Amino acid sequence: MNEAARARIAAFLAQPALARLLAALNGGGEATRVVGGAVRNLLLGEAASDIDLATTALPQETIRRGRAAGFKAVPTGIDHGTVTLVAGGTSFEVTTLRQDVETDGRRARVVFGRDFAADATRRDFTINALGLDPEGAVHDYCGGLADLAARRVRFIGDAASRIREDYLRILRFFRFHARYGAGAPDAEGLAACIAGRGGLPGLSRERVRAEVMKLLIAPGAAATLQAMAGAGLLVPVIGGVPHLSRFAAVARDSGENVYPAFRLAALAVAVREDALRLRERLRLSNEEFDRIERIARAMERLRGRAGLPAIATLRHVAHEAGSDAAAAALVLQTVSAEGKGRGVVQELIGELVLTPAFLPTGKDVIRLGISPGPRVRQALEAARRGWIEAGCPAGADEQMAFVRAAVAAAP
Structure with missing residues (x-):
């Protein structure tokens, strides 16, 4: 890690709300780290807007410590260990370390744990599994730093297994490649996506839409969509x-x-x-x-x-x-x-x-003697067509001349 990255990390950790929260959640036998996208973006020199934290503390302990430090606690996903802590308009998602014990391709049943490495290896891609502790040390259990430097989006462990846990990861693979990758998509990941495409129809359309919309505006969207099409994965989506x-x-x-x-x-x-x-x-x-x-x-x-x-x-x-x-x-x-x-x-x-705007309305047509009804709209449309063909003059009197002509020509 170079000096510029260290400086960005130091400034990030010094943010008052984050520093206060980390101080509250660490100690007394518990440990908390910033994880996921915020760490990835910091290392890339990009904005770290959404800040997620992973902690050894159980959800109720997270809530207790957060409230004691002046944070509002919202149990946004407490069954899966996630609590949102809010202070001064800034929110942090804090999730207890966990491990998937059962998946069906869309959702997982988890158990809580205390092992940061085990928690990291259950994530999707290596570049999303980085952790940052309060002292500024980056923890990498999956080779994410090397992949980030190479601009390579790679599944953690066996790509096919990761996809079977959640078939949305097929679309996330391409979306993250379009956003962070360079060159062709990772070959193993691409092959696993092709093999797992039968799981795409079972995904909720809302989740698919969210991934597609993000992919479309990513810097590498055009090349990535070409790769998806070549793999037979784009037509089934759109x-x-x-x-x-x-x-x-x-x-x-x-x-x-x-x-x-x-x-x-x-x-x-x-x-x-x-x-x-x-x-x-x-x-x-x-x-x-x-x-x-x-x-x-x-x-x-x-x-x-x-x-x-x-x-x-x-x-x-x-x-x-x-x-x-x-x-x-x-x-x-x-x-x-x-x-x-x-x-x-x-x-x-x-x-x-x-x-310019065409200002006359149906009331103007009625004032010229057309009875309320369909003929009013027809006359107004005829007036608008004439006005457009004449170059759209802006003056009110000029525009009304087209209305008078349309009314005079009305059957």
Whole structure:
């Protein structure tokens, strides 16, 4: 470990809430360490936001000590030894050392223990099994430090056994590789994932969705999805044929600054039926489905046109599906454009974003003599179409002129 890493660890352990908690949980025959992702990220020089601790203390003793030190105790997973301790808006998950004694591919029955090494070896990947004690020493029982240096995501022990304990680890293997790995996925891990893919249908769709969404925005998502597809593991997850080249182009151009739902649309959507399938297969949230379904509708409207659409066409699509969806659909259908073509796409999106609002409402139509009913909406839509074809003038009087013309032409 270099000096920079030691300095990061020292600063991390000096955080007042963490230092106070470790002081409370250690001593009197008990020992507690920071474990998992926080340690991994510290060593990589990345933010350690979620802080998990492992302790020899039983849950009730953890609660007692935490409360004595001024922490609020929440028994978030007390049957499995987990207590969340909160102070000053910062929360820490503290879990009693444990060992799996029975698994069914989705959940485990555990017994509590006092052996940090045994607790580490029950975890999924070597880079997630590192521990950090209050003195700043890093404990590595599984070769995680070497794998972290090599940017290698490797199962602890026998990969097939780890997967049989929880088949979600197949998706976690690829997600962690996309986030932390380099080069091709670990060969043993990949072979075990392929062999264990029959367990994927038994996973809850919510858990699958969470892993997929995290994978899609990881730095190595494009190459990892290609590896999943080559192994026959991507189609069973998304339920359709992936658009890998389109996804790779989107990932290349947008980096990490993008909505996961947009990345999912880039990978798996061409028509509205794709959005409906993804909602069912991945249990998308209402917000995610709304965004993806609107992008699909916009893509259907733009499909089949030669060259880039006129700004008026794009504005009509935006009226039906939303400006964000119209812009996203345009990007997805022109993502391979180079040079001047890419510049024109950005100009079109810029014009779309600056389109003024169409202010007239149904009340304006009624005031001009149309009786309430379907004809009001029809007249307003006709007025909006005329306004868009005329270049979307912003003035209220100019916009009302289109309403008057639509009312005069109404049957």
